[in-house]
Amino acid sequence: MMRKVADSTVRRLSLYLRFLEEFEGQGVATVSSGALASRGSTTSAQVRKDLSFFGSFGKRGLGYPVLELADRLREILGLRQRYRVGMIGAGKIGSALVQYRGFRQRGFDIVAIFDNDPAKIGRQWNGLTIQDIALLESELARHPLDMAVLVTPAEPAQGVTDRLVRLGVxxxxxxxxxxxxxxDDVVVKTVNLALELETLSYALANR
Amino acid sequence: MMRKVADSTVRRLSLYLRFLEEFEGQGVATVSSGALASRGSTTSAQVRKDLSFFGSFGKRGLGYPVLELADRLREILGLRQRYRVGMIGAGKIGSALVQYRGFRQRGFDIVAIFDNDPAKIGRQWNGLTIQDIALLESELARHPLDMAVLVTPAEPAQGVTDRLVRLGVxxxxxxxxxxxxxxDDVVVKTVNLALELETLSYALANR
DNA sequence: GTTTGTGAAACGATTCACAGCT
DNA sequence: AGCTGTGAATCGTTTCACAAAC
Structure with missing residues (x-):
């Protein structure tokens, strides 16, 4: 398949898909690179370059067919299927994410929650029982996961990651x-919330 | 002050600061660019280049003094002061973030929570009373905010943002x-959680 | 006339490599 | 000898600009 597409490109493709879905809802049939660009904050050339990595979907003089392009973007982004996602850690952020609608809407189903805190194990969250992390191996053997969301404290994170990797996540x-x-064959995307705030404080301090 | 430092550079500076604080805790007095680099996943040249934007703090043949460099990074990142942060929206993610220790630890104090849901207004979270978003103007006039964390649904987000901007956030x-x-004088950093999962599904689909 | 698709140019970030301090 | 600081080289991404398609 396609290789060497920049992360920034992939992120923009996700955004384009959202915009296309809005246009879809409005019954718009075709859309130009300029229209897509103005909805995001980019340029028409950027939109065309991004799409051109994967083929040529547009009609010159007309633009892109909304339905077809959306469908093709779903395919490129791997969103034609649903994903089984495990939540590792049942703390504050885990709780929020389990209930977050945006995940399910986009095809990511949280199907299991694990924690090591006896006070939490056995509780129900959103119809799911929090399971003992000690049972990770036996549970995933029967019900494999496509992805994991890791919301543990810093210390156990690498250890749990090693187990997840061994289990084929x-x-x-x-x-x-x-x-x-x-x-190399495992993808990790790290979100560091405190760090995001620090980029803001940097910006405030340096003006 | 300094201008034109890439976002990626600022993010690495935040990471270096964390590593320096660990070294500090271990009583290490000086650290080389190579040591800092291996803790993050970067190169010694990258570390030196990043730091060189802001001056030269190292001693050739020796490395960087841990305490001094950490302090200088705090200054650069605007972390010598604490920030008053308002949480706009008292949903699931807001709840998690209000209780998230990482923010306070790094100097970001959540000092107010706003929502428009009568069922939530008046409740206490972490010692803070959820206030009616209608009172945003009067409240911020008396107790200004340095930053806001926006955790509303998509629809009201731009409207609330306009109000925050008018109030000087x-x-x-x-x-x-x-x-x-x-x-232009307002900085926004957007975190889109569903989009992060989509970069993962892209990676899974294209291997 | 409008808009795509794409090489070429411009820009920006990272890596190299080495002179200069300690 | 070891490590920084930094210009120069390299690599990657974005923007330009225009021929080709409709």
Missing amino acids: KAILNFAPVQLVVP | KAILNFAPVQLVVP
Whole structure:
């Protein structure tokens, strides 16, 4: 398949898909690169370049067919299927994410929650029982996961990651403030919330 | 002050600061660019280049003095002061963030919570009373904010942003899945959680 | 006339490599 | 000898600009 597409390009493709879905809802049939660009904050050339990595979907003089392009973007982004996602950690952020509608809407189903806190194990969240992390191996053997969302404290994060990797999980969304080490065939995306605030304080301090 | 430092550079500076604080805790007095680099996943040249934007703090043949460099990074990142942060929206993610220790630890104090849901207004979260968003203007007039964390649904996000901007808020961390429009002197950092998962599904689909 | 698709140019970030301090 | 600081080289991304398609 396609190789060497920049992360920034992939992120923009996700945004284009959202805009296309809005246009779809409004019954618009075709859309120009300029129209897509103005909805995001980019340029028409950027939109065309991004799309051209994957083929040519547009009609010159006309623009892009909304339905077809949306469908093709779903395929490119791997959104034609649903994903089984496990939540590792049942703290505050885990709780919020389990209930977050945006995940299910986009095809990501949270199907299991794990924690090591006896006070939490056995509780129900959104219809799911919080399971003992000690049962991770036996549980995933029967019900494999496509992805894991890691919302543990920093210390256990690498250890749990190693177990997930051994169990065949190939994608991890990491909220623990650590740099996880994984093999080449496993993708990790780290979100560090305090760090985002620090980019804001940097901007405030340097004006 | 300094201008034109890439966002990626600022993010690495935040990471270096964390590593320096760990070294500080271990009583290490000086650290080389190579040591800092291996803790993050970067190169010694990158570390030196990043730091060189702001001056030269190292001693050739020796490395960087841990305490001094950490302090200088705090100054650069605007972390010598604490920030008054308002949480706009008292939903699931707002709840998690209000209780998230990482913010306070790094100097970001959540001092007010606003929502428009009568069922939530008046409740206490972490010692703070959820206030009616209708009172945003009167409240901020008396108790100004340095930053806002926006955790509303997509629809009201731009409207609330306009009000925050009018009230002098210069930095917004946005979790609503929309592209906010703000004047040049206001900084916005958007975190789109569903989009992060989509970069993972892209990676899984294209291997 | 409008808009795509795409090489070429411009820009920006990272890596190299080495002179200069300690 | 070890490590920084930094210009120069490299690599990657974005923007330009225009021929080709409709």
